[in-house]
Amino acid sequence: MLTEERHQFIRDRLAADGKVLAGELASRFGVSEDTVRRDLRELAKAGQLRRVYGGAVPAAPFAAATIGQRSSHAVEEKHRLAKAAVRVLTSGQALFIDGGSTNEAIARAIPRDIELTVATNSLGVASALADLPLVELIVLGGRYIRDLGTCVGGDTLAAVAQLGADLFFLGSCGLDASRGVTAFDSAEAEVKRAMAKNSAGIVIAATNDKLATAAPYRVAAADTIRHLVVERTAPAAILADFQRQGAEIRFA
Amino acid sequence: MLTEERHQFIRDRLAADGKVLAGELASRFGVSEDTVRRDLRELAKAGQLRRVYGGAVPAAPFAAATIGQRSSHAVEEKHRLAKAAVRVLTSGQALFIDGGSTNEAIARAIPRDIELTVATNSLGVASALADLPLVELIVLGGRYIRDLGTCVGGDTLAAVAQLGADLFFLGSCGLDASRGVTAFDSAEAEVKRAMAKNSAGIVIAATNDKLATAAPYRVAAADTIRHLVVERTAPAAILADFQRQGAEIRFA
DNA sequence: GCAAAACATGCAATAACATGCACAAAGAAA
DNA sequence: TTTCTTTGTGCATGTTATTGCATGTTTTGC
Numbered sequence: 001m002l003t004e005e006r007h008q009f010i011r012d013r014l015a016a017d018g019k020v021l022a023g024e025l026a027s028r029f030g031v032s033e034d035t036v037r038r039d040l041r042e043l044a045k046a047g048q049l050r051r052v053y054g055g056a057v058p059a060a061p062f063a064a065a066t067i068g069q070r071s072s073h074a075v076e077e078k079h080r081l082a083k084a085a086v087r088v089l090t091s092g093q094a095l096f097i098d099g100g101s102t103n104e105a106i107a108r109a110i111p112r113d114i115e116l117t118v119a120t121n122s123l124g125v126a127s128a129l130a131d132l133p134l135v136e137l138i139v140l141g142g143r144y145i146r147d148l149g150t151c152v153g154g155d156t157l158a159a160v161a162q163l164g165a166d167l168f169f170l171g172s173c174g175l176d177a178s179r180g181v182t183a184f185d186s187a188e189a190e191v192k193r194a195m196a197k198n199s200a201g202i203v204i205a206a207t208n209d210k211l212a213t214a215a216p217y218r219v220a221a222a223d224t225i226r227h228l229v230v231e232r233t234a235p236a237a238i239l240a241d242f243q244r245q246g247a248e249i250r251f252a
Numbered sequence: 253m254l255t256e257e258r259h260q261f262i263r264d265r266l267a268a269d270g271k272v273l274a275g276e277l278a279s280r281f282g283v284s285e286d287t288v289r290r291d292l293r294e295l296a297k298a299g300q301l302r303r304v305y306g307g308a309v310p311a312a313p314f315a316a317a318t319i320g321q322r323s324s325h326a327v328e329e330k331h332r333l334a335k336a337a338v339r340v341l342t343s344g345q346a347l348f349i350d351g352g353s354t355n356e357a358i359a360r361a362i363p364r365d366i367e368l369t370v371a372t373n374s375l376g377v378a379s380a381l382a383d384l385p386l387v388e389l390i391v392l393g394g395r396y397i398r399d400l401g402t403c404v405g406g407d408t409l410a411a412v413a414q415l416g417a418d419l420f421f422l423g424s425c426g427l428d429a430s431r432g433v434t435a436f437d438s439a440e441a442e443v444k445r446a447m448a449k450n451s452a453g454i455v456i457a458a459t460n461d462k463l464a465t466a467a468p469y470r471v472a473a474a475d476t477i478r479h480l481v482v483e484r485t486a487p488a489a490i491l492a493d494f495q496r497q498g499a500e501i502r503f504a
Numbered sequence: 505g506c507a508a509a510a511c512a513t514g515c516a517a518t519a520a521c522a523t524g525c526a527c528a529a530a531g532a533a534a
Numbered sequence: 535t536t537t538c539t540t541t542g543t544g545c546a547t548g549t550t551a552t553t554g555c556a557t558g559t560t561t562t563g564c
Contacts, residue, residue, distance in 0.1 A: 283544085289520085
């Protein structure tokens with residue numbers, strides 16, 4: 001087990017549970033508690049957590065999570081979702097993919113032997129697709145927003161308006177059966193709306209923590225979702241609401 | 253087993269598993285661990301992974317966007333050129349940066365504490381700038397050309413036309429005192445011309461093998477070059493030709 | 505205040521690492 | 535062809551990083 005893996009696991013657990021215990025980590029990693037304490041000390045020195053007696057807690061619980069930090073969160077789940085999500089793809093399709101760590105995971109999971117045309121405003125998605133030989137990649141430029149990892153603004157909207165797609169992989173922020181898909185940022189929501197408008201169907205892959213939540217800006221109604229990819233542990237009651245509105249549920 | 257095959261395998265495994273172990277790779281390839289470590293060292297130098305004790309993990313989130321093969325060539329020289337090139341920057345400037353491995357090296361060499369507005373059509377440059385907090389980044393979208401690592405086409409030209417810059421970091425292809433700056437690709441040349449037109453000055457960083465060569469498509473006349481950054485071993489006669497036409501020579 | 509748990513520090517063993525060198529294979533030049 | 539150069543590889547050498555243990559200190563709960 002690499003030191004880096006332990007550090008990554010600790011970061012993930014901190015983001016997920018809000019705390020880690022030194023003894024618990026030691027037995028899970030199969031190393032001595034001294035080693036875990038050394039790990040915690042290093043991460044604390046790098047400002048990635050705050051040490052407390054018995055373990056550690058997140059450094060800045062209320063700091064806005066940038067895309068880099070978010071993508072380290074729940075890596076396993078997102079990878080599983082991504083593998084399930086790419087199964088809706090068929091060769092020759094045209095896609096919109098917007099930002100978000102889940103969408104980046106999906107982009108990385110796209111197999112090399114499928115032919116696609118993809119338009120994206122996310123640098124991470126574009127980077128992941130940059131070396132897929134059969135993917136025609138269209139970068140939707142504009143003002144780059146560091147916290148989102150995507151381009152937004154008038155230029156982006158204009159570029160989207162010129163395109164059409166079969167599917168739109170919508171990086172959801174909030175997902176609620178009555179309020180539909182919602183976003184935290186106004187400019188981001190504008191781009192998502194434009195992509196949704198010019199797409200024949202919407203695909204959303206969502207971890208459980210996104211379900212039954214809502215953000216300020218409305219993006220799309222729930223009945224516009226064609227495929228909803230969720231974890232196996234997703235609450236059945238919530239899924240039924242989406243299913244009634246026409247969404248096809250796919251489990252990771 | 254070819255070196256390149258090992259490198260490709262390592263890249264694939266990193267993308268799939270998120271880590272590689274030196275010992276494991278050695279036994280799989282049937283080579284010594286020293287050879288594997290050499291491989292890892294090279295790939296790390298080219299920015300394609302990050303070395304950790306025991307193996308390696310994926311580099312930055314956007315590592316895939318950088319031009320893999322070309323940028324592994326003459327890394328030292330380009331890094332030196334890049335460090336010299338960024339010395340022309342002053343806080344508050346607006347820049348165009350187009351594609352090419354030298355320009356990617358320059359983007360990576362930009363210090364974190366300088367405030368800039370940068371518009372680029374290169375995914376690699378954009379990725380390098382994505383986490384510089386004081387850089388306002390404008391991505392020039394369009395059709396992505398895999399071989400160039402940049403976006404080209406009408407959309408790109410339209411986006412460039414709306415902007416203006418103090419300096420244009422031109423990734424040179426051919427550089428000749430009489431024929432000026434030239435490019436191998438028509439669409440690429442169009443974008444370069446548009447950027448040159450909307451910039452107050454042109455900066456070119458060129459390795460020796462670019463000097464006194466020319467490509468089919470004309471981009472800019474030699475007398476439009478304001479700063480020319482070259483290696484210390486560059487032929488003085490060639491440099492004198494550019495100097496006569498107004499270029500300020502800077503040695504790496 | 506006291507005992508137990510958690511912690512920091514120094515130390516030694518081990519594994520991973522970098523470096524220099526020799527050798528072999530592949531290619532270029534004579 | 536022969537010779538030379540280049541490149542890749544493995545091995546020997548010394549160096550560095552990581553780890554667990556022993557020791558002494560600090561914190562916590564009672």
